[in-house]
Amino acid sequence: MKRFFLTICIFVILGVVNAHEFWLLPKKFKYQVGEKMAVDFMVGENFEGEFWDLQRHKVEKLAIYNRVGKTDLINKVSATKGNNLEYAFNNVGTHMIALESNDAFIELEPEKFDAYLEEDGLEYIKEERKKLGEENRNSRELYRRFAKLLVQVGDKTDDTYNKTAGFKMEIIPSQNPYDLKAGDHLECKVFYRGNPEAHALVKVWSHIGNRIFLQNIYTESDGSVRFPISNKGPWMVSTVKMVRSSGREAEWESMWASLVFEIE
16 A cells, blocks of 8 residues: 555744755746846745855855756855845756755754654654664754755746756656646655655645645655645745764764745
8 A cells, every 4th residue: 555644734924943944945936038036045944934044054066957957056155144046047948956055963952852853754763762772862963955946937848857966865856847737736756865765754835825835745665745736836845864874973964855946
């Protein structure tokens, strides 16, 4: 039997409590050739957040992909509050912006760490902590972000949407979101080190006015999730994987992946 779980919740945004998700948010998603795109690097919860602090964190990789090829953008990063990337489009088609951060460190008390594991579908780490006799200890974690953004230039779409950025953790859609409309379904696949990631919790967020809809779905054995596109507007698909760290600085390493696009 296929493993499938789906819940839908509506949130009223009251502020950022735990800054888990990280995503790339443009001022708009549709452009014409010659137009300039401005992108904010965002961190927060419930697809609402605050500007990522580039005084504390660092971008290790940043590139844009289109039907012509790949362009490195690492030298275009601005360590400001918002407007962290500006780029003028030269080609029509679908474009993918992909960012990888450096490792960041956090230490949490046992109760807070367990609550975080349960919220993000990482109960297997909680069980491993028990087996290792670490359930009553503080947990030290290194976490790394892998964020992707799809935008459309002109009306002609292409297959850039399913290009891989070569990230350790990556979400790849099986259809171009800019060919879809409200009422359709979208399938995405989650990959860890290039292999499908089975039974991972995937969170699918969408905006409707000042409300946020969340769908919690577990991937199938082939790493796929399929969900209904219920409304127009910005969407984000996110997931996280945690593994035991091989270094001395932390016991755990987590990898956070996100994919943002718009449905017209």
